[in-house]
Structures are given as structure tokens and as C-alpha cells.
Amino acid sequence: MWSSRLLIIAVLVTIECMEVGLNTLNKAATTRGMSNFVFIFYANALALFFLVPSTFIYHRIRPCRKLKFSIFCRMFLLAILSCSVQILLYIGIECSNPTLASAMTDLVPAFTFLIAVIAGMEKLGLKLKSSLAKSIGTTILIIGALLMTFYRGPPIFLNKSISPKSFHQLHISTKSNWTLGGFLLAAANFLLACLYIVQAWVMNDYPEEFMVTTVTCGLVTIMSAVVGLIAEPNPTSWRLKPDLELITVCYAAIFMIVLRSLVFVWALKKKGPVFVVMVKPLGMIAAVIMGVTFLGDVFHVGNIIGGTIIALGFYCVMWGKAKEEMCVENIGMDSGLATTRVSLLRQSDNA
Template sequence: MWGSGVTVIMVTVECLDVGLNTITKTALTGGMSNYIFVTYSNTLSVFFLLVSCLIFYRKRSRPPLTCGIVGRVLLVSMLSCTVQMLKVIGIDYSSPTMASAMSDLLPAFTFVLAIICRFEKLDLRARGSRARCIGTIVSIIGALIVTLYKGLPITIASLLNKDLFLLIHSNWILGGFLLATAFFLLALTYIVQTWVIRDYPAELMFALLRCTFVTILSTIIALIAEKDPNAWKLNFNMELICIVYSALFAIAIRTSVHIWACRKKGPVYVAMFKPLGIVIAVVMGVTYLGDTLYLGSLVGAAIIVLGFYAVIWGQAQEEKVVEDHQISSYEQSSPRAPLLQNKGTEV
């Protein structure tokens, strides 16, 4: 029952994340700065998390903060800031559909890093482990297809923009590589995050510290990158909606949920929900943004999803083996003689 609740929460968060990609593209197309968007979003999320911490920890004790924990949170924050910057710039160069397609690489990246960091075990003699390895390779091949091969446009709107297709092709490839890099670093973030939360099991405090550090780092980057003071002025339109949505749902809530899920289920479990967003992203991008839908995106996304489900199937097989082993061990260790004696006495 509790496991189902975690799954429902994770699916909801991923749907909100896809919505963020769509409205972010709308705001960036309107001229909003990538760097300032990240800065404002994290700044607002800090206030939201601060209020949440004051309420939640008013009558609860929290684990003590040590210099080692703060240093590890700072490392997570640096990774998170880089991920947010690369993701926003990548969406600006490509599309929300591309972002959701490339996010399907996250389970594969997380699986590989989890093995390297010994959060996961790999036994190539087992069927589940072989499926996870094959699924990882297939996912990477699909991501390369999405990035390098656009193919023919298959939506009506795209047929009217053949010159634009040639003009933005290089940006599309650059956006794809930026997004792939972002999701690799996000996988690394999940690994480090799990390492931290096991020693400091206070999700809201962790999220508050992380967002505070990201705000400081992103502000420094924005001040260096944006020379025009007018770029810091907000318009009360889609820009403000995008920042509020990003701060509350995509950063504050998503960060807290991911930290919590990493502690409950591990980094690979958190990463495996990303591929669910590709269908939602395609529909929202074509419907609300007028994005061009290309054959390469569909083919690559389908291959990525196949690889993803191979990884998930392999993980399910490994969990089943572990569960069967635990049941077998319990049955062997349970005392049976007294039960037989009791039955004999009753007769």
C-alpha cells in the first residue's frame, strides 16, 4: 500500500515537470533570460521551503548539521545548479519534447552510476541484470537517434516552415547534447543525494539548504552572464507564471519528493519515472506551442521507451529473486517441530 503511494506521488511529480518544460519554452520564446529564470525560481522556492520548515519542525527535532553534511549538500547544490542551467538552455535550443525524450536516458545513467558507486549489484549470469544492461544500451541508441536524426516533419504546422527547419537544425543538435549532459549530471545528483540523505534524514531541511546554495550560485552566474540590467525586470505575464510554477511545484515540491523517494527506494527508482513524460510532452508541445513533430523524435523516443522498460523488467526480476530468497531463508529458519508437537497434543 505504501509502495503504491510512493509510485502515485512520483507519477504526479513527473507530470508537473513536463508541464514546466512546456511553459518554460513559452516564456523563453518571449525573451526571458535563461540564467535569470533559474535564479528567480530558486529564490522563490527558498521562501516556500523556509515557511514549510518552520511549520514542520516547530514541534519536531531535526538531525544536527555537521560540516561534512553541509559540504555534501553544497556538492549536490552545485550539480543541481548546473543541471537546471543546462536543461533550461537545452529546452531553449530545442523543445520540451526533446527534453522529455532525453530524460528517458536518466534511468540508464543512474543504473550505471549506481553500479559504479555500489548502490546496485550487477550479476551478468542473472537474467534481470542482462536485461538492465541491454536496456541501458538501447536507451542510449534511442537518445542518439532523437538528437542526431530529425527525419521528415509529420505535423501540418511543420510543413509550412521548411526554411526554419534548416535554420535551427544545428541548435537542435546542440540542445540535445546539452540536455543529455544535464540528465547525466542529474543521475549523478541522485547518487550523491542518496548518499547524503542516508546520513541526514531530514528531507525539508536538505531541500532548503540545497535551494539556498543553488540560489547563491545561480545569482553569481546570472550577474556575470547578463550585462543588461533590464533583463532582471519581470513582466506580469507568462514569465511570472513560469517562475511561480517552477519555484513551487518543480523545485520546492519536486526536490523534496525526490530526496524523500531516494531515501525510501533508492536513486534508480526515482530515475525510472522520467520516460513517462514523453507522451505528455509530445501532446502538449504540438498542441500548445505549435512545435514541429519529426519522425526521428518518434522513432528515437519509441526505442528509448523500449530500453527503459527492459531496464524496469530486469529490475523487477532481480527484486523477485531477492524476495524469493528472503522467503526461502525465513521458511528454513522458522521452527517447525514445536508446531507439529502442538498439533499432536491437540489430537
């Protein structure tokens, strides 16, 4: 049992580091002139190239359920959210850096909790430890996100070749972009929380992972093409250079859109959603290391304070969610035992 659990943890940590690696590659490629709109289109188109034959082969062995129009409409909504998340995420990274992007990803459980409370899907019972933990964790997460967005503080790691005067000028010039990036990343993760809810809605009535992923990816490809042609009308922007740009697109399509989707489905079936997201805060550490090493990012005091607060809030929300799921499981086990006892009593009465 421990070996299988360690295997899942190792795979999830690897995927998390690969996701941070994509953010780092994307930041480097956009710095060299790659358009994020063009990148999103090519990444989804290439992913679709792998998904279509895979889905066809899979459903030749296992027949697929009929796709109803109502389910397709939900997939269309899923595609709108997915396309919006990708656009906001990568533009946010372009304005800030992968470290802030990884930190903001931890806001997803808090946003999911808030949406569930507002929509009436979850009651805010502060007398329950699980609900109280999620409420406190959500507040801590929002405070940490605001701190990372508005306060950077003095630098910790600074390239010796940069003089204090030039660093001050650079800090002033990038401050507004950093704040804008923080808001864009927060908006992306709010929409990502909505995406997870819609995805669960779709999968509940149409549990065909391959078909849902392929159809959604196809719709995102069409949407990103339309948005990209409006945002980047110059044909030269659509020419991928056979260097870092092409590597970033292939990396995103193969490892993130295709491989990550399959790994997440596998891990969710094995251990459930709470276990899958427990490694998310490790992405901040990987982002800091990659950012300082490969991008020459300046690491600030605000990154440490804000990142620590966000990690604390994240695990607080996850603890509340795990506690809640344990209570549900215990209730289910108790009801099962009660049903068994009733049936045994009936059998003894009949005897």
C-alpha cells in the same frame, strides 16, 4: 491496496504532466526573451521563501539532528550538481524542445547503472537476467537518444501556413541548435544521475528531508545568483514582466521545486524508487501534445522512432532493477525464516 496504488500512480502521472507543463512554459517564456539564468535564480529564491518557514515549523514539532560539517560539504556538492542540472536542462530546452527533454530524462536509469558499474558499486554479471536486462536496456536507451538527437526525418504534423520552402530553411537553421540541445540535455541527465547518487549518500547518514531540501535550495539560489550576474550583467534582464515570465517562475517554485520534492519523498516511502519512475515515459506523450498544441512544434518521424526505442530501453532497465530488488527481498525473507527456524530449534533444545 489497489486504491492506494492507483492513487499514487495518479499523483505521479499528474506530477509528470506538470513537469512537462513547466518545460513548455519555459520554452514559451524564453522565446519571448526571458533569460534562463534569471529564471533559475528567481524560481529557487521563491521556493526557498516557502521552504524556510515550512522547515522551521516542521522541526519545531520534530527536532532536527545536528548538521555536521561533513554532511554540509555533501549538501554543497548536491547544490553544485542541482544548479548545473537546471542550467543545462533549460538551455537544452531553449535549443531544442520539451519533447526531446522528456525523452532524455529516461536516460537517467541508464546513466545511474553505468556510474554504479564504473564506480564498482555494481558488478556486471551478464549471466544474471537482471544485470543482462539492464545492460541491454542501457544500450537501447543510448541508441534511442542518439537517434532522436541526430535524426529528425520528415515532418508528420506541419502547419499548413508554412510553405515547404520556408520549412526547409527553418529545418536547416535549427538543426545545429537541436543537436546542441540534445547534448546539453544528455549532460543534464548524466549529472542528474550523479545527483541522485549523492542525494542517497546524504540521506543515508542524515535522513532529514526538509533540512536537506532547504539547505540545498538555499545554496542553489546563491550559486545561480553568481552565475546569473556573470551571464546577464544587464540590469534590465533581471526585471520580470508580469505576464508569462512571472507565471513560469511561480509555477516552477511552487509546483516543481516544493510540491514535487514532497510528493517524491512520499511516493518513495510508500512504493520505492522503481515504482516512482515507471510513469516517466508518459512525459514524452504529454510533451508531444503540449508542444504541438501550445508551441506549434513540428512533430517528426524521428521523434516517434527515437521515443519508442527510448521507452523500450527504459522499461527494460526498470524490469532488470525490479527483478534485482525482488531477489534481494526473497533473500532477506529466506534469511529471516532461517533465523526463525534456528531460534525455534534452540528453544526446543533448551526445553
